[in-house]
Amino acid sequence: MRKKAVLGAVVLGAVLLTGFVAPVAAYENCNGVGYFALQVPDPSSMNPDGDASDWAWYDPDFIISPDQLCDVIGEGEFPARSDLDIAHHVGWTPEPDNRLYVFTRVVDDTLNADVTEPNDGWHDDDLELILDPDHGVWNEAPDALRTGHQQWTFHYARPGGYPLVSFLRWNQPAEMQWGPESGAVEGAVVVSPAGAGHLSTDVTVNYEVRMEAYDPYLPDGRDASVRWVFEAGQTIGMSLSLNEADSGGRTHQVTTHIQNGGAHSSEFSSEFTLLSTDEFATAVEGSSWGSVKALMR
Ligand SMILES: [Ca+2]
Ligand SMILES: [Ca+2]
Ligand SMILES: [Ca+2]
Numbered sequence: 001m002r003k004k005a006v007l008g009a010v011v012l013g014a015v016l017l018t019g020f021v022a023p024v025a026a027y028e029n030c031n032g033v034g035y036f037a038l039q040v041p042d043p044s045s046m047n048p049d050g051d052a053s054d055w056a057w058y059d060p061d062f063i064i065s066p067d068q069l070c071d072v073i074g075e076g077e078f079p080a081r082s083d084l085d086i087a088h089h090v091g092w093t094p095e096p097d098n099r100l101y102v103f104t105r106v107v108d109d110t111l112n113a114d115v116t117e118p119n120d121g122w123h124d125d126d127l128e129l130i131l132d133p134d135h136g137v138w139n140e141a142p143d144a145l146r147t148g149h150q151q152w153t154f155h156y157a158r159p160g161g162y163p164l165v166s167f168l169r170w171n172q173p174a175e176m177q178w179g180p181e182s183g184a185v186e187g188a189v190v191v192s193p194a195g196a197g198h199l200s201t202d203v204t205v206n207y208e209v210r211m212e213a214y215d216p217y218l219p220d221g222r223d224a225s226v227r228w229v230f231e232a233g234q235t236i237g238m239s240l241s242l243n244e245a246d247s248g249g250r251t252h253q254v255t256t257h258i259q260n261g262g263a264h265s266s267e268f269s270s271e272f273t274l275l276s277t278d279e280f281a282t283a284v285e286g287s288s289w290g291s292v293k294a295l296m297r
Contacts, residue, residue, distance in 0.1 A: 050190030132237030
């Protein structure tokens with residue numbers, strides 16, 4: 001508790017020093033302080049293909065690893081890094097590109113990939129990105145229309161198996177899938193070794209996302225929805241949750257939020273603050289950002 005309070009004070013100090021707006025909603029971050037997204041220096045170099053070569057610019061101090069994640073299913077021990085290792089990289093761009101970027105590398109001892117129905121994909125190895133750009137307050141049923149926040153999911157897809165990489169969960173009407181269908185939400189999930197299938201062992205799964213954000217995101221489509229404009233210093237509502245199964249269904253959900261209900265209630269969701277290239281590229285050890293980075297390691 002004391003450590004959390006100290007971390008919170010340091011981040012609040014950094015927020016005040018750099019003119020950031022402090023979060024106003026009751027969000028709960030697993031790491032106790034919140035997470036960061038880094039401005040992509042050159043959006044034209046990015047390709048959402050599951051290959052990490054376009055992420056070489058990313059400051060490794062900001063990679064989110066298991067020591068900043070919670071297991072909110074909690075049936076057993078937190079997975080050992082030898083069984084499950086996770087490295088989230090989160091980026092964003094201002095206008096005119098104005099998109100959110102995520103690259104998540106998962107090293108997993110066993111791949112679970114036998115689900116074929118997208119709404120049931122959480123029984124498999126699977127990434128969820130809960131996004132609430134305007135950082136609102138919400139508490140609703142799991143199948144509520146996802147207009148004010150969205151439960152985006154990204155999944156290993158292959159012929160005869162799970163059919164879609166990018167999908168809006170859960171039990172949404174078909175017209176709500178316009179994001180992936182129009183290219184506003186792009187995702188790639190690449191598993192190595194190539195050709196890995198259900199119960200393959202010692203796999204690496206790369207999830208890569210490039211997406212526009214909308215708030216609200218409405219069933220009537222892009223023109224009826226409101227495009228969110230990302231800006232340095234914003235704190236957005238967002239959780240990254242990895243559903244982990246090794247055989248026989250999900251045993252862990254390893255996530256930035258503090259409770260499984262974080263998909264359905266802002267009270268339990270996490271938040272990301274957007275840093276500009278100036279802030280993270282020029283931060284030196286000993287400065288406020290250097291101190292924050294040191295505490296996050
Ligand atoms: Ca890439
Ligand atoms: Ca919202
Ligand atoms: Ca697994």
